[in-house]
Amino acid sequence: MRLIGFLLLVAGWILVLAAVVLLGASPARAAFVLAGIGVEALGLALVFRSHLVLRGSRD
Amino acid sequence: MTPLAPPALSEAGSVLCIVCILLVPLAGAGISLINTGLGRSRSAAHAMLAALCLMALAAVVYCVCGFAWQGYLGRPAHVILVGGKAWSWTAAEPLFLRRLDLDGSPASLAACFGMLSVGLAALIPLGAGADRWRLGAACASTALLAGWTYPLFAHWVWGGGWLAQLGANYGLGHGFVDAGGSSSIQAVGGLTALAIAWILGARRGKYGPDGAPAAIPGHNAVLILFGCLLAWVGWLGLNSAGAILFAGAESGRAVSIAVNTTLSAAAAALAAAVITRVRFGKPDASLTANGWVGGLAASSAACAFVAPAAALMIGIVAGAAVPFAVEAFEFWLAVDDPGGAVSVHAVGGLWGVLALGLFARFPGRLPNVVAEPSGGPGGDSGQWLAQLVGVATLLGFVLPLTYALNWLLNRIYPQRVAVDGEREGMDLYELGAGAYPEFATHTDEFMPR
Numbered sequence: 001m002r003l004i005g006f007l008l009l010v011a012g013w014i015l016v017l018a019a020v021v022l023l024g025a026s027p028a029r030a031a032f033v034l035a036g037i038g039v040e041a042l043g044l045a046l047v048f049r050s051h052l053v054l055r056g057s058r059d
Numbered sequence: 060m061t062p063l064a065p066p067a068l069s070e071a072g073s074v075l076c077i078v079c080i081l082l083v084p085l086a087g088a089g090i091s092l093i094n095t096g097l098g099r100s101r102s103a104a105h106a107m108l109a110a111l112c113l114m115a116l117a118a119v120v121y122c123v124c125g126f127a128w129q130g131y132l133g134r135p136a137h138v139i140l141v142g143g144k145a146w147s148w149t150a151a152e153p154l155f156l157r158r159l160d161l162d163g164s165p166a167s168l169a170a171c172f173g174m175l176s177v178g179l180a181a182l183i184p185l186g187a188g189a190d191r192w193r194l195g196a197a198c199a200s201t202a203l204l205a206g207w208t209y210p211l212f213a214h215w216v217w218g219g220g221w222l223a224q225l226g227a228n229y230g231l232g233h234g235f236v237d238a239g240g241s242s243s244i245q246a247v248g249g250l251t252a253l254a255i256a257w258i259l260g261a262r263r264g265k266y267g268p269d270g271a272p273a274a275i276p277g278h279n280a281v282l283i284l285f286g287c288l289l290a291w292v293g294w295l296g297l298n299s300a301g302a303i304l305f306a307g308a309e310s311g312r313a314v315s316i317a318v319n320t321t322l323s324a325a326a327a328a329l330a331a332a333v334i335t336r337v338r339f340g341k342p343d344a345s346l347t348a349n350g351w352v353g354g355l356a357a358s359s360a361a362c363a364f365v366a367p368a369a370a371l372m373i374g375i376v377a378g379a380a381v382p383f384a385v386e387a388f389e390f391w392l393a394v395d396d397p398g399g400a401v402s403v404h405a406v407g408g409l410w411g412v413l414a415l416g417l418f419a420r421f422p423g424r425l426p427n428v429v430a431e432p433s434g435g436p437g438g439d440s441g442q443w444l445a446q447l448v449g450v451a452t453l454l455g456f457v458l459p460l461t462y463a464l465n466w467l468l469n470r471i472y473p474q475r476v477a478v479d480g481e482r483e484g485m486d487l488y489e490l491g492a493g494a495y496p497e498f499a500t501h502t503d504e505f506m507p508r
Binding site for chain 2: 011013017040
């Protein structure tokens with residue numbers, strides 16, 4: 001889960017970069033940047049969740 | 060690639076910049092005292108010694124190779140072409156500051172600023188790893204931060220890198236702007252602190268079998284609050300020097316930078332004090348101190364480009380966010396961060412970066428863009444999007460990178476102290492002597508029996 005979370009973080013960043021490079025000054029660019037940050041938020045949530053699970057298994 | 064021009068500094072501007080840079084170590088001293096005060100008494104000497112070692116090591120590593128990656132506006136850089144646009148990924152300076160005349164030129168001032176501010180970034184994870192982070196491992200982790208993570212991101216923001224060029228290349232306002240280091244110092248340090256807190260795990264006795272956290276209060280509120288005052292002075296220098304060197308602020312603007320920095324910190328501390336007073340019946344000293352530093356961290360990005368009222372707003376939001384973030388990390392997310400480093404520096408820094416996109420009004424063209432921003436001279440349309448790209452880079456690149464580097468380091472050289480070390484305290488276990496030898500100031504009340 002932790003690895004997937006970090007991969008999602010990187011994927012979200014790449015999505016943001018792709019939106020900036022490929023889409024001109026259009027509303028779609030802002031939408032894709034926000035979508036990329038949404039993917040990052042999902043990845044961050046997964047990493048936090050994996051940390052909680054790891055702590056639970058230690059206990 | 061069109062060479063990016065450094066700001067032209069008058070003699071008075073150079074002198075002011077040098078004075079401001081020389082104040083920066085006070086910010087490090089303040090953060091060191093805060094980290095020490097928020098830790099246990101049995102680890103106090105270790106915390107201060109670690110702070111000294113980390114600042115020393117960060118300065119050395121930065122001069123050996125950090126500046127070679129960071130560079131400065133108008134200096135050699137490695138560039139790749141992406142969609143026909145030049146992206147500067149890293150500087151191409153030689154190691155050991157060679158080919159850099161330390162003569163008061165903007166590039167030499169930037170190198171001096173970087174050498175001192177990277178120590179501040181290195182101190183931030185120390186707060187998250189308090190009471191359990193081995194000195195040797197902290198030094199190794201700092202070498203990675205000062206030699207790679209910090210300079211790389213600082214090049215992107217301050218060295219004419221691709222983030223700074225978002226305005227010129229893609230019409231996103233003035234590109235990513237961060238005058239005083241909300242991102243490159245505070246958020247980079249704060250996200251490294253999060254990675255360290257994850258890798259080290261919680262202190263023994265912090266979480267009970269039911270998962271409920273135990274309160275382990277800081278051992279010296281006086282150190283914490285005095286640290287806040289020192290940090291304030293250091294931040295005035297940090298923000299002023301950063302704005303002059305990296306955002307082209309004239310030296311006269313140092314007045315508004317000082318006013319904005321102070322207002323942001325003051326509003327943040329008052330907001331944190333009021334919130335803790337309302338929630339707990341009495342204002343909480345450590346959370347108020349954390350609010351103060353959170354306001355300072357948030358003030359850095361936009362200090363040169365906002366009105367005082369906006370600086371107040373930035374501070375209020377930062378000060379309100381910090382206590383809730385501390386609680387969220389401790390109670391819901393099980394991140395044991397004794398110094399509140401993640402809440403203060405990562406959350407505060409990220410908010411500062413976003414706040415610039417919301418509140419900043421630019422007087423003209425900044426030195427790190429090669430063309431007028433969209434919206435004409437002084438126009439700033441798309442600035443918020445550039446700031447969002449910076450935040451996405453911090454979360455999507457810096458956090459995974461710093462976690463991976465520290466995870467690998469942990470495999471080679473375990474970062475967490477042995478169980479005995481935690482029980483005895485870091486002072487006795489790693490240094491052989493305590494900070495307060497005449498006082499028995501600690502018990503084992505938090506240790507599982």
